[in-house]
Amino acid sequence: MLVCTACGRPSPPPASSSSQENAATPRHDISGVWAGPALPTLQEAAPFTSAGQKRYQANKATWGPNAVGLAESNDPLVTCDPLGFPRSALYETRGFEFVHTPAKTIELMQYQRVWREIWTDGRALPSDVGGTSPSSLDPRWYGYSIGRWADDYTFVVETIGTDERSWLDYVGHPHSGSAHFEERYRRVDGKTLEVTVTITDPETYARPWIALKQNFVRADTQELEEQLCVPSEAIDYFKTIAEPAAAKAK
Amino acid sequence: MRRRLFLSSLVIVVLAMNVAALAHHSTAAYQTKTTTVKSAVVKKFAWQNPHCILSFDAKDARGRVMTWSVETGSPSAMSRIGWNRNSVRPGDTITVELFPAKNGAPVGRLARITQADGRELLDSLYKDSPFDTIQRK
Numbered sequence: 001m002l003v004c005t006a007c008g009r010p011s012p013p014p015a016s017s018s019s020q021e022n023a024a025t026p027r028h029d030i031s032g033v034w035a036g037p038a039l040p041t042l043q044e045a046a047p048f049t050s051a052g053q054k055r056y057q058a059n060k061a062t063w064g065p066n067a068v069g070l071a072e073s074n075d076p077l078v079t080c081d082p083l084g085f086p087r088s089a090l091y092e093t094r095g096f097e098f099v100h101t102p103a104k105t106i107e108l109m110q111y112q113r114v115w116r117e118i119w120t121d122g123r124a125l126p127s128d129v130g131g132t133s134p135s136s137l138d139p140r141w142y143g144y145s146i147g148r149w150a151d152d153y154t155f156v157v158e159t160i161g162t163d164e165r166s167w168l169d170y171v172g173h174p175h176s177g178s179a180h181f182e183e184r185y186r187r188v189d190g191k192t193l194e195v196t197v198t199i200t201d202p203e204t205y206a207r208p209w210i211a212l213k214q215n216f217v218r219a220d221t222q223e224l225e226e227q228l229c230v231p232s233e234a235i236d237y238f239k240t241i242a243e244p245a246a247a248k249a250k
Numbered sequence: 251m252r253r254r255l256f257l258s259s260l261v262i263v264v265l266a267m268n269v270a271a272l273a274h275h276s277t278a279a280y281q282t283k284t285t286t287v288k289s290a291v292v293k294k295f296a297w298q299n300p301h302c303i304l305s306f307d308a309k310d311a312r313g314r315v316m317t318w319s320v321e322t323g324s325p326s327a328m329s330r331i332g333w334n335r336n337s338v339r340p341g342d343t344i345t346v347e348l349f350p351a352k353n354g355a356p357v358g359r360l361a362r363i364t365q366a367d368g369r370e371l372l373d374s375l376y377k378d379s380p381f382d383t384i385q386r387k
Binding site for chain 2: 241
């Protein structure tokens with residue numbers, strides 16, 4: 001067998017799998033590490049507006065119906081740009097963790113080892129992001145987020161003010177700077193978290209649409225791994241692998 | 251004309267898996283059938299993101315030495331399944347099974363290696379299931 005059982009890392013404390021699996025689902029609690037796929041399953045076909053369709057066609061993704069080779073792609077990931085939100089929820093979701101504090105919930109993401117702050121202290125979302133007023137807030141890669149409990153087991157996050165340079169997902173869906181995103185984290189049971197991401201962006205999509213509905217598995221003893229996009233290494237990868245693989249055959 | 255990938259000791263097999271199934275990057279540039287290269291001499295194993303790169307020399311059908319570079323999973327994915335930066339070293343003679351590029355360039359995606367003592371190491375395409383982080387305990 002080739003499976004590494006220790007891998008040179010600190011061993012997790014022994015856990016009773018039966019007690020873990022049968023644990024009662026706690027109320028108002030999605031804390032802990034959750035594990036899922038690198039490429040979560042995308043849901044509905046996007047209901048593009050004409051402007052949205054145009055932007056989508058300009059995005060040369062390496063996945064999806066119009067996939068190109070990595071060397072021909074303009075995916076922001078190619079240059080190690082931040083994934084941004086909501087792509088951080090729609091791509092490379094092998095591991096993430098929530099930490100609840102009195103005023104906010106923090107999401108720690110394995111990929112790129114970045115985090116989001118989701119305010120739960122009752123504040124509203126900012127009313128002016130990206131405007132021209134001196135008091136306008138600037139768009140951010142991960143936007144501005146607030147969270148609340150819709151019921152005992154469902155945590156709802158709203159996010160606005162995201163940087164429109166980021167893609168929604170790995171097939172290149174775009175979004176505008178005025179998009180509104182809703183994430184619903186529902187604890188199905190003690191070890192399963194259902195995540196639903198709905199996008200409302202009238203500039204880009206004709207109606208709100210669900211981009212993601214994916215279950216994640218609790219992984220309490222899982223260490224979030226160091227999974228980084230390192231520019232110097234990415235350049236080497238391009239020269240050594242991606243460009244030769246994309247070259248036209250002679 | 252770019253040299254075709256036929257090597258003196260080449261064997262082609264079909265693997266019952268989708269090379270693109272679990273990759274971080276698309277693998278559309280690669281064939282879906284693997285090629286096996288025997289007597290490959292490791293030049294370098296770059297333990298780096300987004301994908302490790304194994305470079306090795308092997309003779310083609312005419313006896314000329316070609317240098318190949320094949321990508322593997324990321325260091326984090328590979329470390330979960332028993333690899334580390336010293337799993338192969340320059341000078342090692344190994345057998346390499348890989349998905350070659352469609353365009354004939356001597357690059358590809360690793361499938362597995364077999365070391366001189368017979369030990370095999372699979373690429374994370376085979377082992378990096380979405381939830382293996384839990385199963386490995």
